[in-house]
């Protein structure tokens with residue numbers, strides 16, 4: 001019963017993983033062409049499990065992107081460490097629900113232990129609560145939901161019971177280069193993205209604490225400040241110690257840090273200085289599926305005051321109580337897969353030193369890419385490459401045209417962005433398996449395309 005479908009899945013995995021390093025990384029495929037490959041008639045009669053999987057594997061093949069491979073530099077994308085992929089298969093096989101402890105004492109215990117390891121590794125307060133969520137998006141929603149509860153409770157307002165209408169709503173301040181998911185969280189939680197005060201930033205996208213101080217001086221009432229570790233384009237982190245100083249000068253204030261990928265700098269001794277002071281915040285969002293290289297989806301919402309997170313998410317019904325001590329008392333979801341297991345397996349496999357090496361290696365490779373590309377007369381590197389992000393501005397070629405040509409070429413894959421009004425090709429080096437040779441192969445392909453397109 002199990003053998004045939006699982007053998008078929010294993011054959012797919014073997015083929016896919018063996019080709020990951022050499023297949024064209026992400027050649028464009030038209031949506032219509034992809035849809036045409038997928039039989040869209042809902043069958044009346046079923047089909048054997050193994051043939052369903054074999055047919056799907058064949059149909060999907062041209063539209064799969066080697067984003068877990070060593071030369072994918074799009075967005076901020078990690079691959080999957082073999083140990084984390086294996087753990088993810090175990091998660092699927094065991095099919096545990098980590099809503100309440102009694103549903104899976106094993107996976108609840110894994111969450112507890114892994115939470116402690118994550119706090120230790122990232123230098124965050126040992127007493128903080130950790131919720132295992134789908135991504136930094138939901139981690140920020142969780143952190144800001146806890147903030148909303150705590151800040152309003154301090155004003156004598158129970159937002160869970162009474163909602164936001166008529167509430168003494170905190171003023172939200174975000175950096176000028178905050179990630180789109182922070183604004184999305186503000187929309188979802190009823191703060192309103194456009195009502196947030198934008199704090200100007202420096203040329204690398206770091207929030208300016210001097211201006212933050214001036215802005216706060218003019219605001220009465222509770223405030224919620226959203227800072228970040230790792231700006232999505234430049235990789236720069238806000239000066240978190242100085243930001244924490246400014247926020248700490250007032251009572252009725254909450255500091256959240258979006259550290260989707262940049263918070264991992266805290267785990268690498270040579271990069272830790274980039275996030276000095278990060279531990280002084282009240283809540284943090286950090287992804288595991290980016291720099292820790294676990295499969296999608298996995299991230300952590302961390303909140304200093306466990307009671308604030310529990311107040312935001314605990315719920316009860318006659319047949320079930322989800323309390324602060326239950327995993328779902330720390331996340332927005334109810335039923336949930338055991339996504340802490342791949343994180344746990346990755347950390348157990350790498351150890352403290354292995355995580356530090358992974359982070360440091362990616363930073364060194366990003367520097368290598370910037371140096372190799374920056375030597376080309378037709379290319380300017382626009383950011384200070386201190387972390388894993390590289391902004392590549394071609395002088396005589398449109399960045400969008402170059403990115404499309406890179407995708408067609410297939411050696412590597414990179415996305416685009418706009419930085420200070422200039423279109424750029426954007427590289428993020430976040431994969432455990434990328435080597436110096438992968439970087440040189442990719443930069444050679446990119447510079448050859450710049451030459452060809454500049455003619």
Ligand SMILES: Cc1ncc(COP(=O)(O)O)c(C=O)c1O
Nearest residue numbers: 076135136137179181232260287
């Ligand atoms: C700074 C930052 N915050 C949040 C996110 C969103 O992460 P996710 O897609 O895992 O929710 C990203 C993704 O790149 C990011 O770079």
